Amino acid sequence: MPKLLAQSIGALRRRRFMQLAAAAGMASLTTCRPSARPPTDGAAIESGQDFDWRQFAGDQIGLLLDDHPWTTGLLPYLPDFEALTGITLKPRTVAEPAYFVEMEALLRADPVPMDVFFLPMDSTAYRLWEDDLLLPLTPLLNDPKLTAANYNLFDFPEGFRLAAMYPPDSDSPQLFGIPATFEAYILFYNKRLVDQFLAGRVPQTMVELVQAANQINESGQAIGAVMRGVKSDVIIDTVAGIVLNGWGAEPTPLPFNLWFDGDWQQPNLTDPRIVEGLTTYAQLMQAGPANIKQMNWPEATQLFQAGKAAFYIDASLFGPVFERRDTSAIAGQVGYTVLPRVHQQSLTGHWLWGLGIPRQSSHPQAAWLFIQWATSPEMEAKIAVATGGAPRFSSWLTPSVYTEAINFDYALAVQTAMQTSRPTAVLHPRWNQVALAIAATIHDIYDGVEPALAADQLQAAVRQMMAREGSP
Structure with missing residues (x-):
């Protein structure tokens, strides 16, 4: 390709990327619920001239962090926070899955040994809130002494913010977590194999994707698709992303999301759109390796x-x-694109990690300064180089340390996915049990059970499960 033409195409693609990002930024300001301080200009958090970053100098706060790319991106910058605030940090990193066990044990300890922790913003956070283990952040956010005037909560998409606002059905919920990093569900593809077997054509619909994956798998020369195939609740967010892709414009409000029909005693698991999504997931597993039912991410x-x-x-x-x-x-x-569409438009879901403060933190105000700093626009952009999951719209709006550091096609795919992304969370303390039953149903379909029958059995099992255990 001639150099000038390549530069022109690159400029057009970048302009499209910026248009999408700008549209997303506008959406974040026009659809948000007035749940906290109004939006500001989003300037660098350190530039707040009247804000006292050293008001808790001498305090020492503990950080409990998951061994995650976000943590990898954060750790080199911790000395900057200590220099800015005079607060000493004591970070502790724990690998999954031990992190979840240790997090809950330490939240229930007396005294609680950490002041900030990596918070899974899903049914886990909801259960922790129900058990009164989380400190509400709204009072801290609304205190001008504790929050710089240019800290812009509305720079986060509404769907990200609502994931940790409880009670979810209240007119004035409180915030219990700040988004740190997100994952949307997209399609990765091997360009070499797509060129070899599909003449370079990337499937545009989910039906085409299943057909192409099977074609490649049946060749015996490569694997058609890999997926999280283990029978575990840990696959549910990827499953939800695929099901949401075929859901259409109908709302999926929390706490029930799409899996229940407005009542915990009314599962929605025989809805044809859910059955189709679970079947598609099983079909993609069938285009994978023989041991796919033992494969996690x-x-x-x-x-x-x-x-x-x-x-x-x-x-x-x-x-x-x-x-x-x-x-x-x-x-x-590697090629990157949004999920191949089921209907007219590609749709997807997202899952979030955030930062929270234990209810029994010894230094909650100093802890809030750390969260405010770590989730500021300039820090989110720097940390997200390691994750590709900058949760602030502003990180995508202009060429920055973030957008210049990541693959352009990848950035475009993720930014496009953010336009249609919905939470995959279900806010019920026993959602993990239902998620495990959904994973088992995907295995049944994979093993040859007729999808409608498998869905009927799932519906009956979940209805019995919820009736036996009662509502939250």
């Missing part, structure tokens, strides 16, 4: 990263990992 990611599979639907945050030339066999060969 680490195994699926490694297989795709090794260049052995053509397609992979999963969390967008894996994108930067695939581009690391020192560890990835497919760096520079």
Whole structure:
């Protein structure tokens, strides 16, 4: 391609990216609920001239963090916070899945040994709130002594903010977590294999994707698709992303999302759109390796990263990992796009990590300064280079340390996905049990059970489960 033409195409694509980002930014300001301080100009948080960042100098706060790319991106900057505030940090990082067990144990300890922790903003956070283990952040956010005037909560998409606002059906819920990083569900594809088997044509619909994955898998020369295939509740957010893709414009309000019909005693699991989504998931598993029912995201990611599979639907945050030339066999060969559509438009879901403060924190105000700093526009952009999951719209609006550091096609796919993304969370303390039953149903369909029958059995099992255990 001539250099001038390539530059022109690149300029047009970048302009399109900026248009999408700007539209997203406008949406965040026009659809938000007035739940906190009004939006500001989003200037750098350190520039608040009247804000006293050293008001808690001498305090020491503990951080409990998951061994996550966000944590990897954060750690080099911790000395900057200590220099800015005079607060000493004591970070502790715990690998999954032990993190979730340790997090809950420490939240219930006396005294609680941490002041800030990495908060899964889903049914886990809801359960912690119900158990009165989370400190409300709204009073801190609304206190001008504790929050700089240019800290813009409305820079986060409404769907991100609502994920940790409880009670979810209240006219004035309080905020219990600030978004730190998100994952939307997108399609990764191996360009070499798509060129080899599909003449370079990327499937545009989910039906085409299933057909293409099966075609490649049946060749015996490559794996058609890899997915999280383990029978576990940990696959539910990827499943929800695929089901949401075929849901259409009908709302999916929290706490029930799309899985219940406005009542915990009324599961919605025989809805044809849900049945179709679960079937599609099982079909993509069938286009995978023989051991796919034992594969979680680490195994699926490694297989795709090794260049052995053509397609992979999963969390967008894996994108930067695939581009690391020192560890990835497919760096520079990965394509990124939104989920192939089911109807007229591609839709998807998202899942969030956030930062929260334990109810029994010894230094909640100093802890809030840390959260405010770590989730500021300039810090979110720097940290998100490691995750590809900058949750603030402003990180995508102008060329920055973030947008210049990541693959352009990847950035465009994620930013486009954000336009239609909905929460995958279900705010029920026993949602994990229902999610496990959904995963088991996908296994049944994979093993040959007729999808409608499998859905009927799932509906009956979940109805019995919820009736036996009662409503929240």
